[in-house]
Amino acid sequence: MFDEKPIISKWVADIYDQKVTETEDVDFLLSVIGNEPKRVLEVCCGSGRILIPLAKAGHTVIGIDADTFMLDKVSAKAAGLEKIEWHKADAVHDDWGSGFNVVVLADNILYNIVSDMDYKKAQELFIKKAASSLVPGGYVYIAYSPGGYNITKPGQSQSHKDNGSRVVWEGTDNDGNYGKMILLPGSFNAETSLNSFSRRFELTFANDGKISQDIDCVKHFATLEQIHGWLSDAGFIIELECEGFDKKTINDESCEVIIYAQKK
Numbered sequence: 079m080f081d082e083k084p085i086i087s088k089w090v091a092d093i094y095d096q097k098v099t100e101t102e103d104v105d106f107l108l109s110v111i112g113n114e115p116k117r118v119l120e121v122c123c124g125s126g127r128i129l130i131p132l133a134k135a136g137h138t139v140i141g142i143d144a145d146t147f148m149l150d151k152v153s154a155k156a157a158g159l160e161k162i163e164w165h166k167a168d169a170v171h172d173d174w175g176s177g178f179n180v181v182v183l184a185d186n187i188l189y190n191i192v193s194d195m196d197y198k199k200a201q202e203l204f205i206k207k208a209a210s211s212l213v214p215g216g217y218v219y220i221a222y223s224p225g226g227y228n229i230t231k232p233g234q235s236q237s238h239k240d241n242g243s244r245v246v247w248e249g250t251d252n253d254g255n256y257g258k259m260i261l262l263p264g265s266f267n268a269e270t271s272l273n274s275f276s277r278r279f280e281l282t283f284a285n286d287g288k289i290s291q292d293i294d295c296v297k298h299f300a301t302l303e304q305i306h307g308w309l310s311d312a313g314f315i316i317e318l319e320c321e322g323f324d325k326k327t328i329n330d331e332s333c334e335v336i337i338y339a340q341k342k
């Protein structure tokens with residue numbers, strides 16, 4: 079019998095690596111960090127989409143992630159690079175290290191944290207841990223876009239008006255297993271600001287056999303105001319705050335924010 083979880087995780091890692099190849103956010107991050115070489119921690123670095131360009135730009139980088147299938151992909155991409163390290167860690171429970179000039183919380187990780195901890199607490203903890211692992215004067219970089227929810231008006235969704243299922247990914251992993259990840263309709267609880275939904279994985283294996291598994295997900299929608307409060311409590315001062323890579327001013331309709339904040 080297949081151990082279903084690992085085969086799904088492996089499929090996800092392969093498909094993520096094949097399909098998520100955008101560079102616009104990476105270029106923006108590099109421009110914000112600047113050219114001077116820095117010691118950078120990327121929390122939840124996945125398969126290295128951001129970590130590798132950071133190292134190629136001359137920064138000394140450390141990446142942590144809980145998913146070994148994702149991390150397994152980093153070494154081939156890091157060939158020839160010297161100032162790069164990565165290791166498996168649960169970013170909620172494990173230590174992040176210290177002495178960093180920049181901590182990167184990119185690609186909406188504040189919304190997408192996977193944890194057994196209360197999600198709101200885990201989000202606040204990420205900001206506290208960023209502060210603890212930075213040198214004085216260091217920066218946290220946050221790219222946050224909570225699933226189409228308006229960041230200034232709690233609970234108002236811009237993009238979740240249709241409640242049907244949709245295929246998010248479809249493809250064949252590096253072992254020849256074909257599959258789909260389908261997002262099933264979810265619900266938003268205005269009291270708790272928790273968004274609950276399931277992802278359905280339907281895989282057809284290269285060597286015969288199929289599985290379908292629903293994996294429940296819960297995400298906490300934090301408002302911009304909450305993020306401001308957590309940053310302030312952790313001793314950060316916001317230096318840059320904008321919507322998108324063309325640096326639009328945040329307004330009442332904004333569903334995403336990029337923040338670059340300095341630890342006092």
Ligand SMILES: C[S@@+](CC[C@H](N)C(=O)[O-])C[C@H]1O[C@@H](n2cnc3c(N)ncnc32)[C@H](O)[C@@H]1O
Pocket residue numbers: 098121122123124125126127128142143144145148167168169170184185187190191192193
């Ligand atoms: C969507 S991927 C993004 C990877 C990378 N930052 C990028 O932009 O390509 C999110 C990653 O967060 C990791 N992750 C989520 N919660 C985590 C946790 N509590 N500890 C460590 N890694 C976590 C997942 O394993 C996954 O690799």
